[in-house]
Amino acid sequence: MQAIQELKKSLLVSIWFMFLTFPLMVVRVNTIENTVEWRWMNMVYVIIGSFVLSFLWRWAMRRKETVKDEPTTAEARPTFTDRLASDKRFSYAVYGSILAVCTIMPLLVSTYQTNIFISFLLYVILGLGLNIIVGVAGLLFLGHAAFYAIGAYTYALLNHYFGIGFWVALPIGGVMAALAGVALAFPVLRLRGDYLAIVTLGFGEIVRLVLENWSDVTGGPSGISSIHRPGLFGQELSVAGANVYIYYIVLIMAIITIIAVQRLKDSRIGRALQALREDEIACQAMGIDRVNTKLMAFGLGTAWAGFAGVIFAAKTTFINPASFTFFESAIILSIVVLGGMGSNLGVILGSAFLVLMPEYLRAFSEYRMIMFAVAMVLMMIFRPQGLIAPKGKKYTVDDPDLAHEGGKA
Structure with missing residues (x-):
C-alpha cells in the first residue's frame, strides 16, 4: 500500500514538473522562419525523468531515516577508511599502488592528459592548504585564490624583471603568500563565521583588482607572458x-x-588549531595563545597556495588576473567541504570529483554546472560531513586494572 502511495506522489510530481517546464522544453520559436516547433519528445523525457528522480529521492530519504535509527554496534564491519587508518600493511599497499600508478602516469598518457593531472595535483595542494584553515582551525575562508595569485605573480615578476629562476622563486613565493596571510590575520583576529568570510572575500577581490589595475608593474589585464619553465640541469626541454x-x-x-x-x-600546533575550532573560549582558557594560533593557521595555510601559484605560473608560462577570480576560491572551498573538512584523503577525492570528472564528462559540458550543483545539494543532505569524514584519535589503556577502574568510574 505504501509503495502505491509513493508511486502516486511521484506521478503527481512528474505531471506538475511537466507543466512548469512546458514552455521551455516543448515550445521553441524559430525567429528566422517565423515558425513554432513542438518538441513533444522532450515532454516525455521530462515526465519519465522527474518520475524516476522523485521516486529515488523518496527512497533515499526513507533509507536515510532507517540508517539513522539503526543502533550502532562496536562489532560493525570496518570501512575502507578505517582499514587505512588502523592496518599499516593495508595502508602501505594502497598508498604504494597509488604512488606507482602516479609515477608512471605521464609515460602512458598524452600531453593533454598530463596537463589535466597537473591541474588535479595543483588543486590537491591548494585544497590541503585551505584545509588547515577551514578544516583543522575551523575558520571560514573565502579568499584563497588571492594567495594563489600572490605566489604566481611573485615568480612572474621576479622572472620578468630580475631573471630569477623557478627553484629560487619557489620558496620565495610561499614565503610571500604566508606573509600576506599573516598580514590579513592581524585585523581579523576578533572576527569569526560570516564576518570573517566577508573580510577574506573582500581581500581576495582587492588583490585581483590591484593586479588588474597596476598595469605598470603587473601588466594589468594583459598579464605577464614568456615566464620561464623550470630548468633541468641547463637542458632545453620540449613542450x-x-x-x-x-x-x-x-x-x-x-x-x-x-x-x-x-x-x-598530529603535532602540538595541530592540536591547538583543533582546540580553536571546537571552542575558542575554552581554548584560550586552557592557556593556548589564540592570537599566535590564528596567525599560524593563516600563515601555514596560505604558504601552500603560494607554492602552488609558483608552479602554476611555470606551467602556463602566462598569467593574468582572470585566472584568480572568486570562482577559484569557491572551487577550492568546495573541494574541502565536499571531501570532508579536516580529512586529507577527502580533499584528494574532492579534487578528483571537481577537477578530473568535468574533464572526462565533456560530452555533458552544457550540464556540468547543473550536475555540480545537484551533487553539492545531495552531499549537504545525505553526507554533510563530506565524502570521508575525519576521524579523531582513539586512546586505549594498556593496563587492564586501570581500564577496569576507569569503567567503574
Whole structure:
C-alpha cells in the first residue's frame, strides 16, 4: 500500500514538473522562419525523468531515516577508511599502488592528459592548504585564490624583471603568500563565521583588482607572458618533456604537502588549531595563545597556495588576473567541504570529483554546472560531513586494572 502511495506522489510530481517546464522544453520559436516547433519528445523525457528522480529521492530519504535509527554496534564491519587508518600493511599497499600508478602516469598518457593531472595535483595542494584553515582551525575562508595569485605573480615578476629562476622563486613565493596571510590575520583576529568570510572575500577581490589595475608593474589585464619553465640541469626541454617534468615536480610537492599537513595535524600546533575550532573560549582558557594560533593557521595555510601559484605560473608560462577570480576560491572551498573538512584523503577525492570528472564528462559540458550543483545539494543532505569524514584519535589503556577502574568510574 505504501509503495502505491509513493508511486502516486511521484506521478503527481512528474505531471506538475511537466507543466512548469512546458514552455521551455516543448515550445521553441524559430525567429528566422517565423515558425513554432513542438518538441513533444522532450515532454516525455521530462515526465519519465522527474518520475524516476522523485521516486529515488523518496527512497533515499526513507533509507536515510532507517540508517539513522539503526543502533550502532562496536562489532560493525570496518570501512575502507578505517582499514587505512588502523592496518599499516593495508595502508602501505594502497598508498604504494597509488604512488606507482602516479609515477608512471605521464609515460602512458598524452600531453593533454598530463596537463589535466597537473591541474588535479595543483588543486590537491591548494585544497590541503585551505584545509588547515577551514578544516583543522575551523575558520571560514573565502579568499584563497588571492594567495594563489600572490605566489604566481611573485615568480612572474621576479622572472620578468630580475631573471630569477623557478627553484629560487619557489620558496620565495610561499614565503610571500604566508606573509600576506599573516598580514590579513592581524585585523581579523576578533572576527569569526560570516564576518570573517566577508573580510577574506573582500581581500581576495582587492588583490585581483590591484593586479588588474597596476598595469605598470603587473601588466594589468594583459598579464605577464614568456615566464620561464623550470630548468633541468641547463637542458632545453620540449613542450611535452617540460610538461612531464612539471608533473613530477607537482607530484613530489603534493606528496610533501600531504605528509606535512598530516604531521601538522598530529603535532602540538595541530592540536591547538583543533582546540580553536571546537571552542575558542575554552581554548584560550586552557592557556593556548589564540592570537599566535590564528596567525599560524593563516600563515601555514596560505604558504601552500603560494607554492602552488609558483608552479602554476611555470606551467602556463602566462598569467593574468582572470585566472584568480572568486570562482577559484569557491572551487577550492568546495573541494574541502565536499571531501570532508579536516580529512586529507577527502580533499584528494574532492579534487578528483571537481577537477578530473568535468574533464572526462565533456560530452555533458552544457550540464556540468547543473550536475555540480545537484551533487553539492545531495552531499549537504545525505553526507554533510563530506565524502570521508575525519576521524579523531582513539586512546586505549594498556593496563587492564586501570581500564577496569576507569569503567567503574
